[in-house]
Amino acid sequence: MPRMALPFGDDVAAVDIGRGKLAVLKSDMLVDRTDAPKEMTPWQIGRKAVVVAVSDFASKGVRPIALLTSVGMPRELPKESIEQLARGLEAGAREYGVCIVGGDTDEATDIVIDCVGFGLAQKGKIIPRAGAKPSDILAVTGLFGDTAAGLRVILERTRVPNGLRRRLVRSVLMPEAQLKMGLALARTGVVTSSIDSSDGLAWSLSELSRMSRVGFAVENLPVSPLAERFARITNTDVKDLVLYGGEEFRLVVTVRADRWSKAKSAANRAGGTLYKIGETTFEKRMILKTPGSRASRIRPVGWEHFID
Amino acid sequence: MPRMALPFGDDVAAVDIGRGKLAVLKSDMLVDRTDAPKEMTPWQIGRKAVVVAVSDFASKGVRPIALLTSVGMPRELPKESIEQLARGLEAGAREYGVCIVGGDTDEATDIVIDCVGFGLAQKGKIIPRAGAKPSDILAVTGLFGDTAAGLRVILERTRVPNGLRRRLVRSVLMPEAQLKMGLALARTGVVTSSIDSSDGLAWSLSELSRMSRVGFAVENLPVSPLAERFARITNTDVKDLVLYGGEEFRLVVTVRADRWSKAKSAANRAGGTLYKIGETTFEKRMILKTPGSRASRIRPVGWEHFID
Numbered sequence: 001m002p003r004m005a006l007p008f009g010d011d012v013a014a015v016d017i018g019r020g021k022l023a024v025l026k027s028d029m030l031v032d033r034t035d036a037p038k039e040m041t042p043w044q045i046g047r048k049a050v051v052v053a054v055s056d057f058a059s060k061g062v063r064p065i066a067l068l069t070s071v072g073m074p075r076e077l078p079k080e081s082i083e084q085l086a087r088g089l090e091a092g093a094r095e096y097g098v099c100i101v102g103g104d105t106d107e108a109t110d111i112v113i114d115c116v117g118f119g120l121a122q123k124g125k126i127i128p129r130a131g132a133k134p135s136d137i138l139a140v141t142g143l144f145g146d147t148a149a150g151l152r153v154i155l156e157r158t159r160v161p162n163g164l165r166r167r168l169v170r171s172v173l174m175p176e177a178q179l180k181m182g183l184a185l186a187r188t189g190v191v192t193s194s195i196d197s198s199d200g201l202a203w204s205l206s207e208l209s210r211m212s213r214v215g216f217a218v219e220n221l222p223v224s225p226l227a228e229r230f231a232r233i234t235n236t237d238v239k240d241l242v243l244y245g246g247e248e249f250r251l252v253v254t255v256r257a258d259r260w261s262k263a264k265s266a267a268n269r270a271g272g273t274l275y276k277i278g279e280t281t282f283e284k285r286m287i288l289k290t291p292g293s294r295a296s297r298i299r300p301v302g303w304e305h306f307i308d
Numbered sequence: 309m310p311r312m313a314l315p316f317g318d319d320v321a322a323v324d325i326g327r328g329k330l331a332v333l334k335s336d337m338l339v340d341r342t343d344a345p346k347e348m349t350p351w352q353i354g355r356k357a358v359v360v361a362v363s364d365f366a367s368k369g370v371r372p373i374a375l376l377t378s379v380g381m382p383r384e385l386p387k388e389s390i391e392q393l394a395r396g397l398e399a400g401a402r403e404y405g406v407c408i409v410g411g412d413t414d415e416a417t418d419i420v421i422d423c424v425g426f427g428l429a430q431k432g433k434i435i436p437r438a439g440a441k442p443s444d445i446l447a448v449t450g451l452f453g454d455t456a457a458g459l460r461v462i463l464e465r466t467r468v469p470n471g472l473r474r475r476l477v478r479s480v481l482m483p484e485a486q487l488k489m490g491l492a493l494a495r496t497g498v499v500t501s502s503i504d505s506s507d508g509l510a511w512s513l514s515e516l517s518r519m520s521r522v523g524f525a526v527e528n529l530p531v532s533p534l535a536e537r538f539a540r541i542t543n544t545d546v547k548d549l550v551l552y553g554g555e556e557f558r559l560v561v562t563v564r565a566d567r568w569s570k571a572k573s574a575a576n577r578a579g580g581t582l583y584k585i586g587e588t589t590f591e592k593r594m595i596l597k598t599p600g601s602r603a604s605r606i607r608p609v610g611w612e613h614f615i616d
Binding site for chain 2: 004008015025069070072103106107112
């Protein structure tokens with residue numbers, strides 16, 4: 001691979017196309033059986049396929065300008081479901097200002113959507129997974145735990161009050177990619193590494209750690225209030241919901257400590273919040289050390305393990 | 309879709325990226341159950357997924373420079389098959405001088421491969437489906453019928469001598485994209501429209517006809533000698549093998565009549581042959597009129613109908 005600007009395994013692939021430009025490409029495959037709870041409508045499945053791909057672009061600070069959507073479907077899928085699915089793809093594309101320019105359809109046993117994004121970036125302006133340095137600030141662009149709780153409500157039929165249930169389930173059915181935030185953070189030039197949290201916070205941290213060859217000390221868990229309430233009601237450890245959930249499309253970033261306020265205000269101007277949760281360490285371990293409790297290791301596992 | 313250089317439904321999508329350049333994108337989904345006879349090994353399935361995508365680039369005269377390969381697989385697929393499949397993808401990529409720069413994997417019931425190609429083209433240098441003019445010469449880059457005969461041998465267990473059987477089956481298991489030919493033809497500047505014949509010659513003609521708003525008079529059927537022999541032995545109409553087969557990755561093109569020799573010699577220099585099979589007509593019908601037989605309509609059906 002001669003002209004790769006990012007290593008294999010980063011959130012996107014980037015191909016040098018000359019004149020200081022990179023073509024940025026990413027494909028994400030979604031299979032209904034594995035990636036979509038039965039509660040999801042075809043419209044929501046289509047929309048989610050787009051969100052997943054856009055989130056990878058968000059994490060690199062690159063605007064996707066075109067999508068290809070390849071769809072495999074069972075022959076017996078009702079025409080109405082097919083139309084719903086297509087409308088979901090389009091709705092997702094519109095939400096993030098990107099055009100579906102092509103795709104393919106085929107017959108398959110499952111509903112399979114491969115959503116491919118294409119964008120352009122300036123060389124050197126794309127945020128890699130591999131750029132974190134010791135003493136950088138570790139931050140996230142949202143609070144965690146809603147989708148892990150939502151998946152328990154859906155898959156394990158955990159009982160919680162209706163209002164809470166609705167909001168948790170919605171976080172699973174209607175995920176959101178933080179594209180505006182990712183673009184704003186990239187423009188600051190002070191974000192040293194970034195990844196999206198689609199496979200869970202712990203997994204994202206372990207990927208940043210592995211590719212940047214640093215460790216992390218997490219001092220503040222970014223706990224969502226809904227997840228906290230769910231944990232209290234169901235007697236669940238909220239730490240597990242926050243660290244080992246998934247399908248929660250936040251950005252996990254490291255920021256130069258001396259430029260933290262620049263990143264923080266860029267996030268605010270983009271309508272969001274950057275939450276400081278810890279810092280990058282020279283030692284390549286991932287440690288959770290919250291006030292008043294013992295230090296513990298963060299395990300490098302992702303949400304696939306959570307549902308197994 | 310504001311910046312599309314080719315209409316939706318052409319072989320590839322082309323996005324204007326400024327400075328006279330187009331980003332060319334194409335995804336092709338292959339599902340083993342539908343697109344790969346049982347005789348195909350995982351290596352051959354992987355390789356074929358690449359061939360199918362490359363063939364679309366060939367038909368537009370654009371060199372693919374990067375591929376993304378997303379693969380869905382059953383959980384119980386043996387590790388060896390997975391490795392074979394990956395090696396097949398790589399072998400296909402190497403054959404056509406293109407790099408696999410990314411992809412995704414997921415669990416699915418079938419083996420599903422979505423192969424996405426990316427390339428660059430100069431604006432105005434990409435051969436569309438919609439450019440054929442009346443009186444253009446209609447030509448193909450190879451002879452037809454082998455894969456239709458091969459599929460009958462495989463799917464219907466039609467019995468033919470061993471040597472013939474081997475070669476027909478091979479045409480199905482080891483398809484080839486005519487990339488070198490497509491690039492050479494595009495460079496001549498005298499090819500007015502082009503499509504690949506993955507869905508059969510008749511279907512390709514009907515697509516060129518529909519998008520260029522012309523008709524075709526076919527005077528010479530491009531019959532492969534192997535298909536001819538198969539037809540004789542099995543008492544099959546060779547015309548059906550040639551017109552209504554599929555999975556045969558030739559290029560179907562129209563050429564300015566006054567510049568035919570330029571296209572013909574470019575094809576020769578690329579190591580192949582351009583076969584004149586007829587001409588473009590003002591009247592939007594597709595007619596087969598071979599010497600010594602009655603004129604008949606070419607039906608706009610593709611190979612999906614053939615296997616149904």
